Amino acid sequence: DGIKKQQSFLTKHKKELADVSKAALVTGAAILGAAGLAIKGATEQLRADQQLNAVLKSTKHAAGLTAAEIKKMAEEMENVTNFEDDMVQSGQNVLLRYTRIGKEIFPQVTESMLDMAQAMGGDTVGAAKALGKALNNPEKAVGMLTKAGVTFTGQQEKQIKTLTDSGKTLEAQKVILEAVGTSFGGSARAAADPMIQLKNAVKGVTDEIGKAFLPVVHDLANQIKPIVKSIGDW
Numbered sequence: 001d002g003i004k005k006q007q008s009f010l011t012k013h014k015k016e017l018a019d020v021s022k023a024a025l026v027t028g029a030a031i032l033g034a035a036g037l038a039i040k041g042a043t044e045q046l047r048a049d050q051q052l053n054a055v056l057k058s059t060k061h062a063a064g065l066t067a068a069e070i071k072k073m074a075e076e077m078e079n080v081t082n083f084e085d086d087m088v089q090s091g092q093n094v095l096l097r098y099t100r101i102g103k104e105i106f107p108q109v110t111e112s113m114l115d116m117a118q119a120m121g122g123d124t125v126g127a128a129k130a131l132g133k134a135l136n137n138p139e140k141a142v143g144m145l146t147k148a149g150v151t152f153t154g155q156q157e158k159q160i161k162t163l164t165d166s167g168k169t170l171e172a173q174k175v176i177l178e179a180v181g182t183s184f185g186g187s188a189r190a191a192a193d194p195m196i197q198l199k200n201a202v203k204g205v206t207d208e209i210g211k212a213f214l215p216v217v218h219d220l221a222n223q224i225k226p227i228v229k230s231i232g233d234w
Contacts, residue, residue, distance in 0.1 A: 044086055059099050091127060092110055111188065115188050116130065159175045
């Protein structure tokens with residue numbers, strides 16, 4: 001009797017139950033998708049942090065900045081440009097490898113890198129390489145950066161040579177950045193789009209959520225790896 005009633009109920013409400021099932025599947029897929037994006041973003045940020053710590057260690061903190069200071073700088077630039085903080089940090093990780101760039105000008109170099117990246121299609125790593133090489137070798141900077149679209153006046157070229165010959169690297173670097181500013185200055189801030197910045201802010205929140213999932217995911221991966229290996233061996 002009870003079974004017949006259940007069958008009658010299922011038949012009567014077949015469409016409603018199907019709709020509920022579909023909704024549950026869609027909701028579940030959405031949750032899994034969101035969790036996947038959060039974990040992906042958190043993983044990217046973790047890699048950038050690991051790379052930052054590795055660079056600081058290998059260069060023996062030549063720039064005179066801590067990891068926390070670098071990250072704060074990246075977050076500040078995210079607030080005034082279209083670049084996500086991990087993109088900024090990826091470029092900074094490259095800049096840190098050029099050990100003649102000190103903390104006195106590192107914030108300015110970071111913004112110049114973003115200005116160049118904005119003008120060159122959003123490639124922070126490429127801009128960092130071009131700028132880093134030039135600032136690390138001021139005597140060759142004019143030739144290097146001219147290829148990247150930076151214009152130097154005759155006076156600036158003479159200043160750079162005179163300062164470099166005198167061993168005044170920092171002063172020479174400031175003249176180089178002045179030329180970069182003339183060519184690209186303000187590009188990153190001028191291009192700032194509120195909608196892109198909002199998207200970046202939301203991504204920042206989901207990345208933080210993703211960090212909470214990472215230990216669980218890593219633990220699960222460690223448990224599954226031996227099983228997969230055993231299947232492969234078999």
